[in-house]
Amino acid sequence: MLPIFQAIPALKGALSDRETAVLVAPPGAGKTTAVPLALLGESWVGDGKIVMLEPRRLAARAAAARMAQTLGEAVGETVGFRVRLQSKVSAKTRVEVVTEGVFTRMILDDPGLDGVACVIFDEFHERSLDADLGLALARDSQGLLRDDLKILVMSATLDGARVSALLGDAPVVESQGRMFPVETRYLGRNDRLRLEERVGRAVERALAEETGSVLVFLPGQGEIRRAESWLAERLRRPDVDLAPLYGALDPAEQDRAVQPAPAGRRKVVLATSIAETSLTIEGVRVVIDAGLSRVPRFDPSSGLTRLETVR
Template sequence: MVRLPIEEAIPALRQTLATGRAALLTAQPGAGKTTRVPLALLHEPWLAGQKLVLLEPRRLAARAAAAYMAAMIGEPVGKTVGYRIRHDTRVGKDTRIEVVTEGILTRLLQHDPSLAGYGLVIFDEFHERSLQADLGLAFARESQRLFRPDLRLLVMSATLDCAAVTRLLQDADTISCEGRLFPVTTQYLDRPIEGHLEPAVVRSIRQALARDEGSLLVFLPGMAEIRRVERQLVEASLGPNILIAPLHGELP
């Protein structure tokens, strides 16, 4: 298994949650916090066999995180690791890690404010800040105060105003983890894009594939543009070694 930067912070995180009720973990993108931290905390004595819930802002990320963690322990999704998103649930009687989206967490807290059976709530990517995530944290904090003094809360973020969150969590300890930096080279097109966006993007992709080795990550404004570029790339017959993989929030 590849060792990721987040593993340097896990001993301190374990110690913090063993002696306190809340923690704030800041780690750069790519450090591994989303998939390594829940598994690392799963068998902590204070969890006492209870479940933990991991909040992911997007459905695609929730499914991917659950699938990756399940694969890491050699199990199918829905056994030890499962997920709950709108119109799709894969959990079972043995599930200990539930990856959920924001609306699901809010409904869990509204249905049972004490979160019986759960010992830890992890708020991932909290720097994205949304009304649902803020509401979920407020509800979880209230549950901790009124019903569950043993409930642990962990807020994870890449970049965040730590002081504001630690005040809300009553001076929770902050643990920082450095990510890995890679050199980035910026290259510009010879001239601005003219005409429709999609043909220009396809031309740029073909130029990049001819010039450089490796993979390409192409950002487009929306799902319609993604589908049109995908169709044009398929029609362009880039070759048998080129995999075209669309990525957007409406994927099944």
């Protein structure tokens, strides 16, 4: 049983008594896929729908797919999603997973959020401009137009007291989750080798010494493609599949990377930071971090923001 189920009775009670609540649950507790379905049967939902915000398109699609699978349905029936350039919803949809930008447009078009019983802000600790704006607009709607609208803020790493104060001293519900032993190995840095070769050798070692699939974090699409080429040329393991994962990738390829490896096979997922939150890639036992990240930096001389690769 997922750890989040222990916190759901308290969460239901909090939302029955108040219009706002905060849920703090560690990664892997199951909050993203379990909470919307658990709230769906509450009396205050009625015939309305639950809208849940995700920071990334991949996370929105994956969450919708997992919840639909739990119900034994196809995406677009009880559970659907809407992201930029793609949607799967129907008249039957009761839980709608959307990206933060889509929600902003939704509430600007309909400030009263007609037909919506609850808005869930998932992974709120990422604190994007769209998420902050969406929460501000939802609070305005709640205060001026919809005193029955429920707002739930969820996160794995969040100062619950501060967000509670922001929501008018909303009750804070915590899930303790489960912790598993993690062994950290530092392989050192050899700057004479290109990044893709250093990563490739680490993957070869992980596949030889450990079981299960491997998740590799790289700073960007270019590094992912070069590491994929290096491994495709030198990896002599017919039971291993290579799966890149980044934002610009075709949605079908993204979904293939997130899905568990077929029986008897292993997978090496080469990902950007897109896989850091909101996603659980089944079967992964080893995580390799290249130690580099691509972040936006403001350049005062040009007045522009550019991407910079940093340790």
